[in-house]
Amino acid sequence: MYLRKITHLFGGTRALEDQIEEFFDKVTEAGLVFEKAVAIYLAEGVNGTYDDFLDQEREIESREDALRRSIKSDLFARTLIPDLRADVMTMLEDTDGIVNMFQANLFRLSIQQPEIPAEFHAGFRDLAETVIKCVESAVLAARAFFRDMRAVRDHATRTIFLESEADKLSTRLQRAVFSSDLPLERKMHIRYFIERIDDIANEAEDLVDSLQIYTIKRRD
Amino acid sequence: MDLATLLLLSSGLFLGWSLGANDAANVFGAAVGTRMIRFFTAAFVCSVFIIAGAVVSGAGAADTLGRLGTVDRQAGAFTCALAAGFTVYYMTKWGLPVSTSQAIVGAIVGWNLFSGSPTDTATFVTIVSTWVLCPVLAGVIAVPLFVATRRFLHWANLHLLRADALTRYALLFAGAFGAYSLGANNIANVMGVFVEVSPFAALSLHGGYTLTSAQQLFLLGAIAIAVGVVTYSKRVMFTVGSGIVPMSPVAAWAVVIAHSIVLFVFASEGLERLLATHGLPTIPLVPVSSSQAIVGAVIGLGLMRGGRDIDWRLVRNIGFGWFTTPIIAGLVCFTALFFVQNVFDQPVYREKRFSMSIEVLNRLGESTIVTEELAALKDREFAGAAAFLDAFRERADASAAAERRALALSEVGDFRIDEAHIYRIEEGRLSPHQIEAIEELAGARFRYRWVFAEALAAHTDEWAYLPDSPFNKRYNKQLRRQLEYMFRHFDRQNDRRRTGSGP
Structure with missing residues (x-):
């Protein structure tokens, strides 16, 4: 009976580990879908392919939410990692926030359909690509918090660097937009999207900032 | 067991109950206080292992107390345990650091003075030196244990959840070992004075095993400790778990294991025989303070980190307690013996x-x-x-x-x-x-x-x-x-x- 309980505990732990891994997989996946959807939007505008990506993003977000709830309930029900539970919960919420931002931005593009002149497409693609790299790096830091605490710092450093790169790209793109001959309302509309995409990198940076604090707390 | 026997042992059982209520927190406080282990699981494991330690390995330390002074009348033994119990109760109430081990030694010396029996100076010096040695040794053991465990965990690089599960089992094991050592070492405080006047005869069990008179006493005392654990230790555990220096689970594990090793070393007749077999000097078997072993281990880890967080007032108070506890218990015992003998007309020692x-x-x-x-x-x-x-x-x-x-x-x-x-x-x-x-x-x-x-x-x-x-x-x-x-x-x-x- 007791032996079974022990086996169950380690078995249960493994299942929860898998759920956490899948949760982070979904974040990475959401980033990749976002990047492709932005590329399609810039090239073709809102069409069937874009809508497919939007649906895919919605499904990812929904699965990711379900995983977050299940992990949360498991951590509480089995009183796991009592000293770090609150930190892990906050980390999961923050990560979930990033996926929500991906989805929300795709929805905004689909609804508002801003007209982005071709001269700014490369800048948008670069910004989206850097933001995705930044999020992927933050996800690696979050995974490392569970698996290899020493690596958190390395991934965090990379995330912070990429966030700063995204800021630079965002500023450069905004300068270019406001230097153009476009009417002010279009300039402001395009600026809105540049800022929303850049915000995703800021969110990733906030996540690794918190992670570094949790890591210091976890140190024995 | 008749009512008279129960009444005679009641002071020892009270002492056992208070020991269980207070000292179980030393072995499971961190685990339960941080909710790594449920109180019910901790109380069950703690009770079982305290009883096992007391019955199997409790004789060594009790024998040393017997050498300090052989309380040879039941009323005398009752009074000694009562005096120690009251000293512990009131000193705790007044917020003074107190140890059952020191109180019972003071009470026995008080009995020696009252009955005109000589106190074996060599045994007394041995006992007092182990009080000082106990926290020092716990600190010395805790540091390498903590460093080695931390290095192992870094090397193993376990997933957070797997490390958490492992920590739970490690804390459960440490608690079980701690409870066994506590039972083996501290049962002497609870029942040691009754050994010479035990009302029990040896009991033959199935399989040729005999439960000696002392073991039956220890079993009863250990059950009293277990009752203390189940009925009253929960509050103390939550206070200890969140009240003492904030410790990581690994540090808590090292502290409990170091405490348990010290209590075990000062209680194990098996270890004594093993050392003797290899021609090594043996360690005196003496009841020591579980709380002071814990504090010693925590201070050891504190010193390792530079000593900034150490509450030196607590260290000073412990040193102060080494003198005050036995003196107060001795005086209380002496006075109580006078009343029991002259007011209640009960012989408290055999006139030799x-x-x-x-x-x-x-x-x-x-x-x-x-x-x-x-x-x-x-x-x-x-x-x-x-x-x-x-x-x-x-x-x-x-x-x-x-x-x-x-x-x-x-x-x-x-x-x-x-x-x-x-x-x-x-x-x-x-x-x-x-x-x-x-x-x-x-x-x-x-x-x-x-x-x-x-x-x-x-x-x-x-x-x-x-x-x-x-x-x-x-x-x-x-x-x-x-x-x-x-x-x-x-x-x-x-x-x-x-x-x-x-x-």
Whole structure:
């Protein structure tokens, strides 16, 4: 009976580990879908392919939410990692926030359909690509918090660097937009999207900032 | 067990209950306080292992307390445990650092002073030095243990959840080991004073295993500790878990293991035998303070981190407690013994008489120089060890060991081996060969304990001590208890004192 309980505990732990891994997989996946959807939007505008990506993003977000709830309930029900539970919960919420931002931005593009002149497409693609790299790096830091605490710092450093790169790209793109001959309302509309995409990198940076604090707390 | 026995042991059981209520937090406080282990699981494991430790390994430390002072009347033992219990209760209430081990030692010394029995200085010094050694040793063990565990965990690089699961089991194991060590080491505090006046006879169990009289006492004391754990330790555990220095689970594990090792080392007869087998010096088996071992381990880790977080006031208070606790307990015990004896009219110690006959002087001459002055004490009778020792010291410049020997040889009684008393020997106390030897002595009368003991040993080896060594310690201890029982059982002087008639 007791032996079974022990086996169950380690078995249960493994299942929860898998759920956490899948949760982070979904974040990475959401980033990749976002990047492709932005590329399609810039090239073709809102069409069937874009809508497919939007649906895919919605499904990812929904699965990711379900995983977050299940992990949360498991951590509480089995009183796991009592000293770090609150930190892990906050980390999961923050990560979930990033996926929500991906989805929300795709929805905004689909609804508002801003007209982005071709001269700014490369800048948008670069910004989206850097933001995705930044999020992927933050996800690696979050995974490392569970698996290899020493690596958190390395991934965090990379995330912070990429966030700063995204800021630079965002500023450069905004300068270019406001230097153009476009009417002010279009300039402001395009600026809105540049800022929303850049915000995703800021969110990733906030996540690794918190992670570094949790890591210091976890140190024995 | 009748009501009188329960009443007699009640002070010890109270002491056990308070020990369980307070000290279980030392072994499971961090785990339960941080909710790594549920209270129910902790209380169950703690109770089981405290009982196991007390029954299996509790004898060693209890024997040392017995050497400090042999409380030879049930009312005396009751009063000692009560005095220690009250000292612990009130000092805790007043927020003073207190240890049951120090309180019971103070109470025994108080009994020695009241009864005029000499306190074995060597044993007293050994006990006091272990009080200082206990937290120091715990600190010294905790540091490398913590460093090694941390390195292992870094090397193993486990997933956070797997490390969490492992930590739970490690804390459960540490708690179980801690509870076993606590039972083995601290049962002496709870029941040690009752060992010589135990109301229980040995109990034969299935499979040829015998539960000695002391083990039955320890079982009862351990159950009292377990009741303390289940009924009252929860609040203390949550206070300890969140109140002391904030510790990581790994640090908490190292602290509990270091504490457990120290308590185990000071309680294990098996370890003593193992060290002796390899020609290594043995460690004294002494009841030490569980709380002070924990504090020592925490301070050890604090020093490792530079010593900034250490509450030096707590360290000073512990040192202060080494002096105040035994003194207060001794005074309380002395006063309580006075009341129990004079107000409640209960004998709290056996009145001992000493006299040096020619045979005593001859026997003493084998190891000590018997001067003419000392020989002048021949056949003079002294009431109490103190009076005898005063006279002895005036006439002989002997070592403490020689004094102890003179005292042991000179104690007189009136041992009459008659059929009626042989018939009334409690079942399970003695072996068939031992009883045969007594039957062969039927009709004999002895004045000295040692002459009686030698007469028994002449009939069977089962009445003879084995050479003094850690290997024979358990056998000799059992034999000593059996002889003490025989002396009490056949001593008519005792009967006369009990009935109040003069010699």
